Structure formats: structure tokens, C-alpha cells
Amino acid sequence: MSLSSRSYVNRYTPSNRFPAGVKWLLIANVIIFFLFWLGSPMSDYLRQLALFPAQALMGLRIWQVFTYMFLHPSVWSLVWNMLALWMFGAELERTWGTQKFVRYYLLCGVIAGGAAIILTYAFGQQHAMVFGSSGCIYGLLAAYAIVFPDATLLFGFLIPLKSKYFVLIIGAIVFFQTFPASVGETALLVGMLAGYLLLRGKNLQGQIRQPILASYKDWKLRRARKKFEVYLKRRDSGSDRWVN
Numbered sequence: 616m617s618l619s620s621r622s623y624v625n626r627y628t629p630s631n632r633f634p635a636g637v638k639w640l641l642i643a644n645v646i647i648f649f650l651f652w653l654g655s656p657m658s659d660y661l662r663q664l665a666l667f668p669a670q671a672l673m674g675l676r677i678w679q680v681f682t683y684m685f686l687h688p689s690v691w692s693l694v695w696n697m698l699a700l701w702m703f704g705a706e707l708e709r710t711w712g713t714q715k716f717v718r719y720y721l722l723c724g725v726i727a728g729g730a731a732i733i734l735t736y737a738f739g740q741q742h743a744m745v746f747g748s749s750g751c752i753y754g755l756l757a758a759y760a761i762v763f764p765d766a767t768l769l770f771g772f773l774i775p776l777k778s779k780y781f782v783l784i785i786g787a788i789v790f791f792q793t794f795p796a797s798v799g800e801t802a803l804l805v806g807m808l809a810g811y812l813l814l815r816g817k818n819l820q821g822q823i824r825q826p827i828l829a830s831y832k833d834w835k836l837r838r839a840r841k842k843f844e845v846y847l848k849r850r851d852s853g854s855d856r857w858v859n
Contacts, residue, residue: 632705633701633705634705634708634709634713634716635708635713636704636708636713636716636717636720637700637701637704637705637708637716640700640704640717640720641697641700641701643685644685644687644693644696644697644700644748645693645697647661647664647685647686648686648687648693651686661686663676663679664678664679664682664683664685664686664746665679665682665683665686665744665745665746666679666680666682666683666728666731666732666744666745666746666799667679667742667743667744667745668731668732668735668736668740668741668742668743668745668799669741669742671732672732672736672741679728680725680728680729680732681721681724681725681728683724683728683745683746683747684721684724684728684746684747684748684750684751685748686746686747687746687747687748688746688747692747692749696747696748696749696752699752699755699756700748700751700752700755703752703755703756703758703759704716704720704755706759706763707719707755707758707759707762710762719754719758719810719813720751720754720755721751722754722809722813723750723751723753723754723755723806723809723810723813724748724750724751724754724806726750726805726806726809727749727750727751727753727754727802727803727804727805727806727809728745728750730802730803730805731745731750731798731799731802731803731805733802734798734799734801734802735798735799735802737798738795738798740797740798740799743797743798743799744799745799745800745802745803747800747803749800749803749806750803750804750805750806750809751806752806753786753789753803753804753806753807753810754806754807754809754810754813755810756781756782756785756786756807756810757782757806757807757808757810757811757814758810758814759778759782760778760779760781760782760783761810761811761814761815762814763778764777764778764779765777765778765779766778768781770784782807786804786807789801789804790804
């Protein structure tokens with residue numbers, strides 16, 4: 616067996632540290648960020664890629680629920696999101712393959728963007744500007760907790776936690792930090808819920824349907840048994856009238 620064919624080597628080869636999907640998402644986010652914030656001639660155009668709920672809904676700029684995830688409000692937002700994309704996304708892409716990974720990443724972002732439109736309207740913040748890949752990243756966190764639930768992560772770079780608990784704590788912190796001051800940012804947490812449902816939806820549906828169907832079948836059986844008992848009683852009472 617050659618050295619390069621061994622799994623523990625392949626996992627850490629440079630080409631595998633940045634799988635294709637993660638690599639191109641990183642490149643796209645970084646390039647668009649610098650074009651947007653460095654005052655390039657494209658800045659005004661790129662601003663229209665952000666999600667403005669009122670524009671997206673009333674102005675039919677539906678593409679904003681997709682494009683908003685490639686803009687970031689600050690350098691730190693870009694750095695942390697891209698770090699999370701690499702840390703969690705690379706492992707998921709190696710497990711799933713590029714096509715499934717990229718589709719999942721984008722779908723979480725689109726669903727989070729749709730949730731931002733609905734919730735900002737509900738709380739009267741429909742003219743807010745929503746942008747950033749947080750919805751996608753929250754989806755990746757949910758996926759990592761599902762696929763690698765017992766993997767150890769360092770919370771605050773100090774406290775070791777299993778990934779399933781780490782993700783719950785992150786979600787709670789983001790919620791309490793952003794709601795209700797920035798409903799649009801809070802809404803991006805829906806990316807985490809979307810990720811969970813995308814991966815566990817079928818199992819969850821089965822878990823919900825199974826007891827309902829079992830209860831329904833049990834009810835039908837009891838009803839049929841009761842009807843049969845009534846029928847037997849009527850039959851017995853009818854036959855008694857002919858006894859001398």
C-alpha cells in the first residue's frame with residue numbers, strides 16, 4: 616500500500632484540507648467582501664446584493680435571498696464565518712462529497728433569508744439590511760452536530776464540549792444577543808433549524824407519523840371489535856325469541 620493511499624495521510628494532505636466546495640466558497644466570499652468594502656466602482660452594485668426584506672418582497676428582488684450570504688458587515692464577521700466554514704465545512708464535504716455539501720450550504724442560507732423576510736415584517740423591521748453567511752454557517756454547525764455528535768470542540772478555546780452541546784449553546788447565545796434588537800440577524804438562526812430538518816426531516820416525520828398511525832389503527836381495531844360485539848348481542852337476542 617502506497618503512503619498516499621492511507622486514510623490518515625489523505626485526510627491531512629494540502630489538497631484535502633481545502634476541498635473544492637469549501638475552497639471556492641472561501642474565495643467568493645473574500646473577493647466580494649473586498650470589492651464591496653474597499654470602495655471599488657462595483658460597491659453600489661454589490662450593495663444591491665444584500666437582503667432588504669421590503670425590496671425582496673415588494674420589489675420582487677427575490678435573488679437577494681441568495682446573494683445576501685456572500686456579503687459581510689465587517690472584517691471580523693468575514694474572518695469568523697470563513698474560519699467556521701473551513702473548520703466544519705471541510706470535514707462535512709469530505710464526508711458527503713462536494714455536490715451535496717454545496718447544495719446543503721446554499722439551501723440553509725436561502726431558507727434563513729426567507730425567514731429573515733418573514734420575521735422582519737412581523738416585527739416591523741422590514742427596511743433593515745440583512746447580509747452575511749451566518750445562516751449557512753449555522754446550518755453547518757447543525758450538520759456537524761448531527762454527523763459528528765460526540766466530536767469534542769473547545770468552547771471559548773478553553774472548555775471541551777461535545778459538538779451537540781456546543782451547537783445548542785452557540786444558538787442560545789446568538790439568540791439572546793440579537794433578539795429583539797436585530798430580528799434580521801436573529802432570523803439567520805433559522806439556518807440551524809433548516810439544517811436539522813434537511814438532515815433529520817424524514818426520520819422526524821416517521822417518528823411523528825408512527826405513533827399517530829399506531830393510535831389510528833388501534834382506534835379502528837377497537838371500533839371494529841365494539842361493532843362486532845354489538846352485532847353478536849343483537850344476533851343472540853334475536854335467536855332467543857325463537858326458543859320455546
